[in-house]
Amino acid sequence: MRYDPLRSKAVLSKPVGPPAPLGRRGFLGLGAALTGSFALGARPAIADPAQHSPPADAPWSQSIGAGVVDRPYGRPADTEASVIRRNVPWLTAGAESSVSFSPLQDLHGIITPNGLFFERHHAGRPDIDPAQHRLMIHGLVERPLLLTMKDILRFPQVTRIHFIECPANGGMEWRAAQMNSLQFRHGMISCAEWTGVRLSTLLEETGVRKEAKWAMVEGADGAHMNRSLPLDKCLDDCLVVYAQNGEALRPEQGYPLRLVVPGWEGNVNIKWLRRIKLGDKPWHSREETSKYTDLMPDGTSRGFTWLIDAKSVITFPCPEKPLDVPGLYEIRGLAWTGNGKVKRVDVSMDGGVNWQSARLHDPVLSKALTRFTLPWRWDGRPALLESRVIDETGYVQPTIAQLRKQRGTNSVYHNNSIQTWQIKPDGSVFNVQLA
Amino acid sequence: MYSSRKRGLLLAAVLFATAAVDFAGAAEPGYFGYGSVATPAQIAGWDIDVRGEDGAGLPPGRGTVDRGAEVYAEQCAACHGTFGEGEGRLPKLVGGVGSLRDERPEPTVGSYWPFAPTLWDYINRAMPMAAPHTLSADDVYALTAYILSLNDLVPNEFVADRNSLPKVKMRNRDSFMWTDPRPDTMAKPCMNACVDAAGVRISSTAEGKNLTPRTSGPLDTMQPK
Numbered sequence: 001m002r003y004d005p006l007r008s009k010a011v012l013s014k015p016v017g018p019p020a021p022l023g024r025r026g027f028l029g030l031g032a033a034l035t036g037s038f039a040l041g042a043r044p045a046i047a048d049p050a051q052h053s054p055p056a057d058a059p060w061s062q063s064i065g066a067g068v069v070d071r072p073y074g075r076p077a078d079t080e081a082s083v084i085r086r087n088v089p090w091l092t093a094g095a096e097s098s099v100s101f102s103p104l105q106d107l108h109g110i111i112t113p114n115g116l117f118f119e120r121h122h123a124g125r126p127d128i129d130p131a132q133h134r135l136m137i138h139g140l141v142e143r144p145l146l147l148t149m150k151d152i153l154r155f156p157q158v159t160r161i162h163f164i165e166c167p168a169n170g171g172m173e174w175r176a177a178q179m180n181s182l183q184f185r186h187g188m189i190s191c192a193e194w195t196g197v198r199l200s201t202l203l204e205e206t207g208v209r210k211e212a213k214w215a216m217v218e219g220a221d222g223a224h225m226n227r228s229l230p231l232d233k234c235l236d237d238c239l240v241v242y243a244q245n246g247e248a249l250r251p252e253q254g255y256p257l258r259l260v261v262p263g264w265e266g267n268v269n270i271k272w273l274r275r276i277k278l279g280d281k282p283w284h285s286r287e288e289t290s291k292y293t294d295l296m297p298d299g300t301s302r303g304f305t306w307l308i309d310a311k312s313v314i315t316f317p318c319p320e321k322p323l324d325v326p327g328l329y330e331i332r333g334l335a336w337t338g339n340g341k342v343k344r345v346d347v348s349m350d351g352g353v354n355w356q357s358a359r360l361h362d363p364v365l366s367k368a369l370t371r372f373t374l375p376w377r378w379d380g381r382p383a384l385l386e387s388r389v390i391d392e393t394g395y396v397q398p399t400i401a402q403l404r405k406q407r408g409t410n411s412v413y414h415n416n417s418i419q420t421w422q423i424k425p426d427g428s429v430f431n432v433q434l435a
Numbered sequence: 436m437y438s439s440r441k442r443g444l445l446l447a448a449v450l451f452a453t454a455a456v457d458f459a460g461a462a463e464p465g466y467f468g469y470g471s472v473a474t475p476a477q478i479a480g481w482d483i484d485v486r487g488e489d490g491a492g493l494p495p496g497r498g499t500v501d502r503g504a505e506v507y508a509e510q511c512a513a514c515h516g517t518f519g520e521g522e523g524r525l526p527k528l529v530g531g532v533g534s535l536r537d538e539r540p541e542p543t544v545g546s547y548w549p550f551a552p553t554l555w556d557y558i559n560r561a562m563p564m565a566a567p568h569t570l571s572a573d574d575v576y577a578l579t580a581y582i583l584s585l586n587d588l589v590p591n592e593f594v595a596d597r598n599s600l601p602k603v604k605m606r607n608r609d610s611f612m613w614t615d616p617r618p619d620t621m622a623k624p625c626m627n628a629c630v631d632a633a634g635v636r637i638s639s640t641a642e643g644k645n646l647t648p649r650t651s652g653p654l655d656t657m658q659p660k
Binding site: 105138147181183185204216275299306319346354395399406410 | 466469481547548553568620634635646647658
């Protein structure tokens with residue numbers, strides 16, 4: 001995309017070092033190239049920012065690079081340093097009970113890299129010794145069990161791709177458009193390949209007493225974060241997972257063990273999972289009464305609104321990735337639904353007057369992010385871009401006006417409304433809402 | 436869900452369990468046999484949950500409003516304010532009664548929480564934030580009594596214990612619907628001339644609001660404007 005110094009006042013947190021070994025000439029050359037593309041404050045005085053492009057050869061093509069295990073784990077290129085989870089400092093009292101947002105504007109595909117998966121902690125991120133971690137399953141079971149991580153790894157293994165979304169994603173936008181950014185407007189959604197054991201397998205192992213109707217699931221963090229789940233959901237498709245995208249869970253995602261509750265709001269996917277207790281009634285914990293309940297205009301509230309309704313968003317263009325000159329573009333986006341699979345995504349360029357169906361990209365998986373694209377020849381005139389998902393139940397993503405009509409503006413959670421991106425003639429993109 | 440063979444096993448296990456006194460013999464071992472039976476002592480250490488509606492799980496112990504005021508001053512006031520008014524953006528514990536239909540509702544223990552035992556449970560499991568689950572049961576009862584009294588939900592002579600807490604009538608108790616009424620919108624997937632083009636109007640924009648942290652370079656530290 002176009003280099004825009006106004007949008008890229010990026011200052012690297014650490015100076016960029018060149019891969020060793022490089023001669024003095026190569027060092028200076030690469031340094032200039034990096035600062036040229038990444039704008040370290042004032043633009044450096046380089047005659048030609050493409051001095052290492054054809055016909056010239058580049059210093060990295062005329063030297064030997066770093067050897068294997070130079071970075072034994074690996075990390076993104078230094079020039080990708082801006083692609084990180086970010087928070088809204090003014091949103092919460094502190095960082096321990098807070099949230100960070102995935103940089104959707106820089107992500108491709110349906111899998112969120114582990115280091116970029118959004119975070120929501122209620123009492124900070126604990127650092128847990130897996131050798132001492134235990135999962136206790138008790139209550140209305142036949143045989144209360146205490147499992148070590150070693151025990152859990154022995155059970156039959158399953159792998160599934162599922163999104164997790166915080167129900168407060170978009171919670172700031174009920175009254176009006178607020179966050180001028182894809183990352184901050186929609187970034188409390190991520191999707192990963194999870195590996196672990198079916199919760200139903202563990203519950204068959206303990207046996208379930210016939211009075212059991214609910215499960216209380218609890219974390220080992222300082223919040224002892226707990227929620228009630230209907231037993232039917234636990235036995236349907238819930239997973240107790242220890243791996244994320246092929247490696248152990250990240251501490252931010254619940255290392256060494258978390259629950260995945262496919263298609264349901266993020267906070268029930270208990271991280272640092274340590275206890276499952278079966279009971280005959282729900283618990284009405286603080287996190288399902290005082291919080292994660294939806295206040296309606298008449299003063300009543302909805303509780304146990306677990307399902308993530310169908311939602312979609314155009315990820316290119318977006319405020320962080322504006323258009324350049326008029327011409328042919330590929331509109332790209334993501335769609336998802338807690339109801340199962342995405343059936344169709346429509347895109348409008350005129351604020352919802354006319355729509356055309358986008359192409360869905362394989363794989364289209366149940367309760368996972370699904371990619372869509374649509375070619376678009378932009379004529380340089382103002383446009384109002386929207387996407388609208390229809391899921392396999394026939395549910396159609398609503399407008400914010402339709403949602404407000406039902407729920408007012410104080411329900412905080414479950415804002416799955418259609419996003420409108422305003423395109424200006426200069427290609428810049430803004431988050432707007434339509435009357 | 437379960438095969439009939441498993442159902443049979445479960446049934447047998449239930450029958451057996453009623454006769455058994457020893458937890459270890461309470462059921463057939465699982466199919467895999469991994470892990471160990473959780474002992475009563477192990478379970479007792481972690482079995483902290485309290486049910487909101489009926490207080491099931493509340494432990495022995497008791498606490499007065501006066502004792503709660505002392506514990507509160509020591510453990511809670513720095514964040515939640517001397518009278519529960521909340522410091523800075525930290526949560527208010529009082530106020531907001533009658534505000535739930537307002538433009539800016541204030542959901543607090545007094546105005547919003549439906550069940551008093553949930554307050555005991557939350558303080559016990561999650562507070563004080565820097566040292567959660569370190570207070571004695573008596574002190575958690577005392578704090579619960581004090582916060583309920585700050586909200587005029589109990590008299591000053593109230594003593595909180597496992598019997599009294601479930602009986603406290605919370606103001607918002609009957610205002611929750613516990614079954615999800617969604618889908619509550621009925622949008623149609625219209626394709627052409629779905630709305631009047633002349634009526635398409637931007638009602639709000641994030642442009643120029645200066646609420647959005649930067650999305651390149653180091654993390655932003657912006658504060659409310």
